[in-house]
Each structure stands twice: as C-alpha cells, then as structure tokens.
Amino acid sequence: MKNDTIKRKLDHINLCLTDDVAFKQKTNGFENYDFEHYAATEVEFGKIDLSTYFFNKKISYPFLISCMTGGTAEAEKLNEKLAAAANSLNIPIGVGSQRQALEEKTFHNSYKVVRKNAGNVPVLGNLGASEIVKSRNVINDVKKLIDLIEADAFVIHINPLQELLQMEGDPHFRGLLKSIERLTSKIKIPFIAKEVGSGISKVCAKELLNAGIKGIDVAGSGGTSWAAVELIRNNSDENYFREWGLPTSYCIRTINDLKKDHKFTLISSGGINNFDEIAKSLLLGADIVGSARKILLEVNSNGVDGVIHLITDWFESVKKIMYLTGSKDLKSFKKKKLIRKSELF
Numbered sequence: 001m002k003n004d005t006i007k008r009k010l011d012h013i014n015l016c017l018t019d020d021v022a023f024k025q026k027t028n029g030f031e032n033y034d035f036e037h038y039a040a041t042e043v044e045f046g047k048i049d050l051s052t053y054f055f056n057k058k059i060s061y062p063f064l065i066s067c068m069t070g071g072t073a074e075a076e077k078l079n080e081k082l083a084a085a086a087n088s089l090n091i092p093i094g095v096g097s098q099r100q101a102l103e104e105k106t107f108h109n110s111y112k113v114v115r116k117n118a119g120n121v122p123v124l125g126n127l128g129a130s131e132i133v134k135s136r137n138v139i140n141d142v143k144k145l146i147d148l149i150e151a152d153a154f155v156i157h158i159n160p161l162q163e164l165l166q167m168e169g170d171p172h173f174r175g176l177l178k179s180i181e182r183l184t185s186k187i188k189i190p191f192i193a194k195e196v197g198s199g200i201s202k203v204c205a206k207e208l209l210n211a212g213i214k215g216i217d218v219a220g221s222g223g224t225s226w227a228a229v230e231l232i233r234n235n236s237d238e239n240y241f242r243e244w245g246l247p248t249s250y251c252i253r254t255i256n257d258l259k260k261d262h263k264f265t266l267i268s269s270g271g272i273n274n275f276d277e278i279a280k281s282l283l284l285g286a287d288i289v290g291s292a293r294k295i296l297l298e299v300n301s302n303g304v305d306g307v308i309h310l311i312t313d314w315f316e317s318v319k320k321i322m323y324l325t326g327s328k329d330l331k332s333f334k335k336k337k338l339i340r341k342s343e344l345f
C-alpha cells in the first residue's frame with residue numbers, strides 16, 4: 001500500500017515528462033475567442049499593475065503553480081525548485097496529494113521543502129476526495145497536513161474519472177459533500193475544490209460553494225488528460241475516456257455566473273500553456289490562473305530560472321494585451337469582454 005503510493009507518484013511524474021498525455025482532440029476552448037482591440041488606449045505600459053490578492057495575501061501575478069507532487073525523493077527535488085520559483089515570483093504554489101504523508105513519515109520533507117523554500121507566499125495543501133471520505137478522523141488528518149507545510153489554503157481534488165480508470169483507484173465518494181461541510185466549518189483556512197482535468201460544472205460548483213468551499217479550481221479539459229496517464233499505466237488503448245470532460249473556458253464562463261450569489265475565488269486551469277490563455281481566462285471570469293504540466297516540463301529542462309523566465313515572459317505579454325485593450329490594472333482588464341471568433345466574420 002505504502003509502496004504502491006510511492007510507485008504511482010513516480011509513474012505520474014515520469015509519464016508526464018516523457019509521454020504524450022495531453023487531450024488529443026478536445027481543446028480548452030480559448031482559441032474560440034478574441035480580444036476587443038481598443039485603439040485610443042491611454043494606458044502607460046510601464047505602470048500596468050498585475051498584483052492581486054489570493055485570499056488575504058498580496059501576490060505579484062494572478063498565477064499559481066498547480067498542485068503536482070510530493071511523497072518521493074524525486075518529488076522533493078522538484079518541489080524544492082518549484083517553491084524557489086514561486087518565492088522569487090511571489091505567487092502561490094500547491095503541493096501534490098499529501099496522502100503519502102498520512103501513511104508514513106519517510107517523505108515528509110518532500111512536502112515541508114515547499115514551505116521552507118517558498119518563504120511567505122501562499123502554499124496550498126492537497127488531499128483527494130476518496131481519502132477525505134475514507135478518513136476515520138478527517139478533521140485531525142487534514143489539520144496535520146496543514147501544519148506540515150503551514151498551508152494558507154487546502155485543496156480537495158475531486159477526480160472521479162482518474163479513480164475509475166486507475167488500477168489502484170478508489171472511485172467511492174459517498175458522503176463527500178457532508179465531509180466537506182464538516183471540514184469547512186471546523187477548520188478556518190479556505191478550502192478549494194479542484195478537478196484534475198475533467199472540469200467542474202456550474203451545478204457541481206454551486207453545491208461545493210454551499211458546502212463552504214471558498215475556491216473553485218476548474219482544472220478543465222484540454223491539457224493533461226489523467227485518463228490518458230492511467231490508460232498508459234494500464235497498457236490500454238481505450239480512447240473514449242481520454243477525451244472526457246468539460247473544456248476549461250466553458251467551466252470558467254459558466255461558473256463565473258455564480259459570483260452574483262457567492263463570494264469565492266475562481267481559478268482557471270487545465271491546459272494553460274501560454275499568455276493568450278492566461279489573459280482570456282481573466283476576461284472570462286477567472287481571478288487567478290494555474291498551470292501544472294507545462295511548469296513541470298520547464299523545471300525539468302531549465303530549472304528554477306527557466307520557470308521564472310517562462311512566467312515573467314508570459315506576463316510581459318499579458319501586459320501588452322492589457323495595453324491594447326485599454327486596461328491599466330486587473331480590475332479594469334477583467335471588465336473587458338471577449339469576442340467569439342464566429343462574430344468577427
């Protein structure tokens with residue numbers, strides 16, 4: 001059981017680095033939109049402000065390094081570098097599932113290293129829905145995981161497709177909303193509900209918000225397909241479920257409607273691989289944007305500096321889009337509308 005978890009973690013990192021695990025046909029949908037160019041811009045490019053708040057902490061860019069890893073020696077090296085990049089950029093970072101830390105202490109450092117290197121930036125804990133419902137004392141377990149990394153917020157990943165296809169998977173989520181309600185009422189830091197690549201629908205988001213969730217990370221379709229990862233691990237050539245899920249742009253656009261009745265942080269992730277997708281996420285309603293596999297590939301090839309350059313370059317281009325749409329800060333940028341490409345011709 002313990003070794004299974006460690007082996008699975010390693011498989012996940014290795015497959016994401018070496019194999020074609022992206023959706024093949026479905027995209028995250030952002031290519032269907034364009035920006036409305038504003039010719040009479042009076043914005044001073046050099047003064048464009050990209051800072052924002054993630055819950056109560058000020059961050060320099062509306063961007064986070066999505067939850068990826070922990071629980072192995074390799075994970076410790078990756079997490080150390082990712083955390084150093086997050087610290088240098090002053091952006092939030094998530095750890096991967098902390099299930100392994102509940103099972104034994106051998107690799108506690110692979111998680112602790114994140115807080116150690118991330119300074120005071122927001123750090124997000126992480127545990128899967130199946131662990132949440134299985135736990136005999138979920139409040140204590142989650143508190144321990146929060147303490148381990150001095151987490152500012154806690155992510156519950158809800159991954160039914162992955163559990164269904166994974167050979168060691170556990171697709172039993174009965175009682176999940178009740179457990180979430182208990183957690184959110186007893187533990188004071190904000191909880192975020194997150195998929196891992198199949199997206200969260202508006203109906204589902206509403207139930208999660210009613211259970212006390214304060215952040216929705218849609219982790220929609222169009223980027224890494226966790227069905228693909230698990231199907232490769234099973235030596236299966238099944239293709240239908242590889243493409244299952246709701247595109248990221250659709251999730252953001254529809255869940256954004258819930259802001260009329262609920263106060264929450266909306267996170268766009270799932271196939272975010274460039275500045276255009278970041279900027280369009282913000283206009284469709286995201287408060288912050290996250291990326292996983294692209295950042296993993298970058299840190300693996302070019303280390304901490306590579307990640308810092310990639311994200312800094314992305315936001316230099318986001319600033320150009322802000323200038324060209326007449327937006328001096330994120331608040332005014334987020335008020336701008338995207339045009340559906342079908343309306344342009």
Ligand SMILES: Cc1cc2nc3c(=O)[nH]c(=O)nc-3n(C[C@H](O)[C@H](O)[C@H](O)COP(=O)(O)O)c2cc1C
Pocket residue numbers: 012013016066067068069095096097126155156157194195196197219222223224269270271272290291292293294296
């Ligand atoms: C190597 C790797 C491990 C991951 N492990 C976790 C995890 O433990 N918990 C989690 O919530 N998401 C995990 N994810 C999913 C990502 O956070 C993200 O939701 C998903 O990969 C889609 O984003 P992407 O298209 O930018 O990769 C992992 C992603 C990668 C690449």
